Amino acid sequence: MVFQGKSPKRILRLMLLIVLPLAVVCFTLLLGYEQSVIAQASLKLQAEQQRGTLIITNQIESVFSQYVSDLLVVYNSNEFSRYAQEPNEATLLDFARLFVRITTQKEYIYHQRFIDTQGKERIQVDRNPGSFITLASDEELQDLGKSELFLRTRNLAPRVLYISKVFDEDGVYGTSNSLITLALPAYRGSVFLGIVAIDFDACFMLSFLKDYQSTLDKDLGFVLIDAQGTVVLSGQGDCTELYATDRNLYAEVPNLLTALYASDQGTSIIGKSVYTHQAIYPRTSERLSWTPGRVRLWTLVSTYEIAEVPHLTHEFLLSHDSVKYAITALVFILGSLLVVFYQIRVGDKQQMRISSLVADYATNGIVVCDAKGNITFCNEAFEELSGYQQNELIGKSSFKLRQDLQVVAHTRQQMEEHPAWVFHRSGNKFLTSLSITHLYTRQNKREHTVEVYSPSRWTPSDINQLCELANHDPSQCFSTIFSLVSEGKSVSCLCIKVQNSKEIGMQLNQSERVKFSLNFASTLSNLLGSTLAVHAFSFDSYFVFLKDCELNESLSKKMQLLINAFQEPFNTLDIRLDCGASNYPSTSSNVFDLLVDAYLASQMGEKLKSARPVFYTSEVRKQFQRQTAIREALVGVFNTDQIKLFYQAQLSVQTGLIIGAEALIRWESPTLGTIRPDEFLPILQEQQQLDQLGRFVITQSIQFMSQNLEYLQTNCPNFSLSINLSPEEFSNPVIIDLLGSQLREYHIPDNFLTVELTEHTAIENLTSANFILEKMHAQGIAIAIDDFGTGFSSLSYLMELSIDMIKIDRSFISRYPDSQSITIYKTVLLLAKVVGATVLAEGVERKDELAFLKEIGCDQYQGYLFSKAVDGATFLKQIEQVNQKT
Numbered sequence: 001m002v003f004q005g006k007s008p009k010r011i012l013r014l015m016l017l018i019v020l021p022l023a024v025v026c027f028t029l030l031l032g033y034e035q036s037v038i039a040q041a042s043l044k045l046q047a048e049q050q051r052g053t054l055i056i057t058n059q060i061e062s063v064f065s066q067y068v069s070d071l072l073v074v075y076n077s078n079e080f081s082r083y084a085q086e087p088n089e090a091t092l093l094d095f096a097r098l099f100v101r102i103t104t105q106k107e108y109i110y111h112q113r114f115i116d117t118q119g120k121e122r123i124q125v126d127r128n129p130g131s132f133i134t135l136a137s138d139e140e141l142q143d144l145g146k147s148e149l150f151l152r153t154r155n156l157a158p159r160v161l162y163i164s165k166v167f168d169e170d171g172v173y174g175t176s177n178s179l180i181t182l183a184l185p186a187y188r189g190s191v192f193l194g195i196v197a198i199d200f201d202a203c204f205m206l207s208f209l210k211d212y213q214s215t216l217d218k219d220l221g222f223v224l225i226d227a228q229g230t231v232v233l234s235g236q237g238d239c240t241e242l243y244a245t246d247r248n249l250y251a252e253v254p255n256l257l258t259a260l261y262a263s264d265q266g267t268s269i270i271g272k273s274v275y276t277h278q279a280i281y282p283r284t285s286e287r288l289s290w291t292p293g294r295v296r297l298w299t300l301v302s303t304y305e306i307a308e309v310p311h312l313t314h315e316f317l318l319s320h321d322s323v324k325y326a327i328t329a330l331v332f333i334l335g336s337l338l339v340v341f342y343q344i345r346v347g348d349k350q351q352m353r354i355s356s357l358v359a360d361y362a363t364n365g366i367v368v369c370d371a372k373g374n375i376t377f378c379n380e381a382f383e384e385l386s387g388y389q390q391n392e393l394i395g396k397s398s399f400k401l402r403q404d405l406q407v408v409a410h411t412r413q414q415m416e417e418h419p420a421w422v423f424h425r426s427g428n429k430f431l432t433s434l435s436i437t438h439l440y441t442r443q444n445k446r447e448h449t450v451e452v453y454s455p456s457r458w459t460p461s462d463i464n465q466l467c468e469l470a471n472h473d474p475s476q477c478f479s480t481i482f483s484l485v486s487e488g489k490s491v492s493c494l495c496i497k498v499q500n501s502k503e504i505g506m507q508l509n510q511s512e513r514v515k516f517s518l519n520f521a522s523t524l525s526n527l528l529g530s531t532l533a534v535h536a537f538s539f540d541s542y543f544v545f546l547k548d549c550e551l552n553e554s555l556s557k558k559m560q561l562l563i564n565a566f567q568e569p570f571n572t573l574d575i576r577l578d579c580g581a582s583n584y585p586s587t588s589s590n591v592f593d594l595l596v597d598a599y600l601a602s603q604m605g606e607k608l609k610s611a612r613p614v615f616y617t618s619e620v621r622k623q624f625q626r627q628t629a630i631r632e633a634l635v636g637v638f639n640t641d642q643i644k645l646f647y648q649a650q651l652s653v654q655t656g657l658i659i660g661a662e663a664l665i666r667w668e669s670p671t672l673g674t675i676r677p678d679e680f681l682p683i684l685q686e687q688q689q690l691d692q693l694g695r696f697v698i699t700q701s702i703q704f705m706s707q708n709l710e711y712l713q714t715n716c717p718n719f720s721l722s723i724n725l726s727p728e729e730f731s732n733p734v735i736i737d738l739l740g741s742q743l744r745e746y747h748i749p750d751n752f753l754t755v756e757l758t759e760h761t762a763i764e765n766l767t768s769a770n771f772i773l774e775k776m777h778a779q780g781i782a783i784a785i786d787d788f789g790t791g792f793s794s795l796s797y798l799m800e801l802s803i804d805m806i807k808i809d810r811s812f813i814s815r816y817p818d819s820q821s822i823t824i825y826k827t828v829l830l831l832a833k834v835v836g837a838t839v840l841a842e843g844v845e846r847k848d849e850l851a852f853l854k855e856i857g858c859d860q861y862q863g864y865l866f867s868k869a870v871d872g873a874t875f876l877k878q879i880e881q882v883n884q885k886t
Contacts, residue, residue: 026328041309046267049220049276049302056212057278057300063205065283070106071182075196084188092122096135099125103133110177111199117192119145153183153195155744157779161290163282166202166232166242178202178242203239210235222302225249232298260299276302363510365453373397384514385453387425398451405466419458428521428534431456456538460599464592480532481591484547485584492549492583495598496524499576501540513539516571527562551583551615559613578605579613587616600624629672630680638696643667645700646869649878650862653853658879660720663701664869694729698738704872706746715883722754722784727761736772740779750780758786773802803837810843816852826856
């Protein structure tokens with residue numbers, strides 16, 4: 001026998017060392033398989049949830065679309081059109097007859113009403129039990145002037161739909177109906193005529209929820225919730241039980257609100273429950289919007305407990321929990337018998353063979369060393385990382401292939417993780433995260449060491465800090481560079497950052513990224529003519545050192561040529577670079593500052609987005625620090641009084657009276673001082689927060705006019721306040737709707753507000769732009785083209801746009817009396833007369849410029865000749881001083 005002469009203790013030890021772990025592995029695999037089955041079962045359940053929510057949602061949205069169509073039939077009818085043109089008893093009676101005909105044909109319509117401008121019902125047609133249709137008498141008509149229906153719909157723009165909450169109504173015969181109201185405001189031109197409203201049967205739309213759930217063979221629950229998270233209807237309940245439970249899912253599960261509003265549909269795991277949701281939106285025509293805003297009407301949510309998966313799916317393994325214990329016990333018994341027939345060394349060799357096979361397929365570099373630190377094995381990934389073949393490495397010390405930085409090593413169960421430079425055959429160095437695991441014999445002697453080299457997570461600043469804190473000589477971190485510096489040589493450090501590293505990472509696996517990094521580092525060295533090692537800190541940060549090199553025009557050209565060279569695909573990949581440079585001793589006092597300064601310069605290049613190299617200076621550091629401080633200060637700044645609106649007067653050229661103003665944003669920080677718009681607007685755009693600025697400007701402007709409306713109407717009857725809209729804000733329907741709703745809410749007169757758009761914004765898409773401009777015009781908002789003359793040479797597009805004012809950019813008046821500027825002004829004035837627009841000259845600073853504008857008949861001007869932008873109180877004093885004196 002193989003184990004002849006071996007003691008029972010030896011066999012027992014082998015069983016404990018081999019069989020027991022094998023049984024544990026078996027149990028772990030079975031447990032993992034069980035979890036896999038649970039995961040697959042969960043995916044099936046989630047698929048059923050998603051299918052159910054989609055079917056129910058489509059049904060509800062389809063019925064809702066029919067409701068909207070019925071309302072539009074009434075709203076667009078000839079009877080209503082005749083009444084709108086000639087409101088009298090005869091046309092009103094025809095309109096009422098239309099209500100009766102439609103109510104007769106549509107069993108899901110309970111009430112149809114027409115409400116006049118004072119909130120009083122003029123028509124009410126009802127459906128009573130038994131399908132009786134009644135027309136309310138004059139005594140039965142209600143005054144709805146204080147109802148939510150009238151107050152909300154009265155202030156809506158044309159073709160904006162009002163949607164009520166679902167509510168219960170007690171019928172006249174003791175019945176209870178669940179209704180939802182849709183209404184549209186009626187206008188003749190800009191004159192408000194009244195409201196057309198229809199109360200629909202909510203159960204006709206929502207009862208499908210229970211019908212669908214009753215067809216399922218699994219206990220998957222569906223609930224319909226409103227925007228506040230309150231349960232409107234459960235799939236187990238009848239439609240008559242709307243809002244019956246007083247449940248609120250957001251109160252029960254606080255994290256659910258964020259998950260549901262992250263997307264219109266999806267699945268989220270919160271705690272021990274799985275939630276699948278589908279947003280329900282009103283289906284309307286493309287020229288019909290609704291209130292409040294274009295937000296979801298309801299959300300359909302399906303949920304199940306993860307612990308209930310076995311019960312819901314009836315999987316054998318999940319339903320019989322004891323199976324894995326029985327199989328594990330069987331493996332332990334069989335393994336114990338097999339131990340008797342095999343020597344432990346055979347098992348060890350086989351295990352080492354398995355480990356080697358696994359290591360061959362690892363994406364990270366793996367090195368196995370013996371007790372003396374000599375390499376016994378390495379995988380293909382480390383061969384690529386070092387540039388050597390396995391047969392060249394075996395027997396060599398791994399310490400000669402790397403340099404460790406261990407001052408902040410993390411020790412966990414005999415494992416050390418720290419940054420380490422790997423020396424490539426080419427002479428370049430690559431920073432990695434090194435994990436070392438020590439394997440010991442039974443006598444607690446180190447037998448093997450496994451080194452795993454994974455991608456670096458450390459920045460140049462981190463490495464510099466480690467080197468400065470090192471117990472050994474810090475110059476060993478960058479020994480060659482320290483040597484050059486100690487000799488007083490001039491050394492320039494170039495930091496090359498790959499802008500689109502994340503995009504490249506999505507196209508390559510880890511092994512391919514390592515190959516890319518190796519080739520990229522060699523290419524950099526060749527293109528820049530460096531004889532020193534390239535230090536690759538990560539897949540996107542590379543440092544190249546050039547000795548006897550200054551920060552001068554020659555280096556700038558060399559760096560620009562490098563950037564240009566990578567404008568062509570590199571290894572079939574499109575690469576965008578940022579380059580920063582520092583120099584010892586001109587900009588940096590030591591090696592560590594040399595690296596950090598070059599890194600900071602490259603980051604500044606990324607912020608500037610100029611595709612040009614950046615040399616480090618103290619000014620670059622200040623700019624970077626200021627941008628960082630501004631980015632941090634923007635968090636919550638709109639909730640403080642640091643940002644305010646200032647107003648620059650707009651005056652009549654002929655009379656000298658103030659006739660308007662332009663609202664300009666001003667930010668005064670207690671720590672950073674005055675922050676210019678060109679400093680913080682790009683950051684807001686980058687963070688996609690321009691809508692927050694737009695809301696602030698709109699609300700502050702409207703409030704200013706509302707608070708001073710009587711004063712402005714008295715002292716400046718034709719007053720108009722101009723605000724600027726960015727392209728993002730102009731194309732955002734929520735911002736446009738906010739403008740109209742604010743004007744109506746605060747009762748701001750027509751043409752008291754002007755929206756300024758740049759030429760580029762206005763003509764980027766003439767068709768959609770004109771649609772939005774017409775919508776703003778319908779709400780009493782004037783339109784101005786700002787900075788005219790700076791974007792497009794052709795004036796023909798002005799004939800296609802519906803605009804009220806042309807603001808000529810200050811660059812033209814500043815060149816007066818240049819003949820070209822005079823020609824442009826005269827041409828614009830002629831064209832303005834054709835399109836019926838007012839012309840305003842920006843940036844007027846001299847009296848001779850104003851005299852020229854008066855001579856050619858320009859309408860308005862603004863500029864420092866009269867005043868810079870001032871706060872609201874000062875601007876009102878300017879009106880008093882100028883307009884009342886005149």
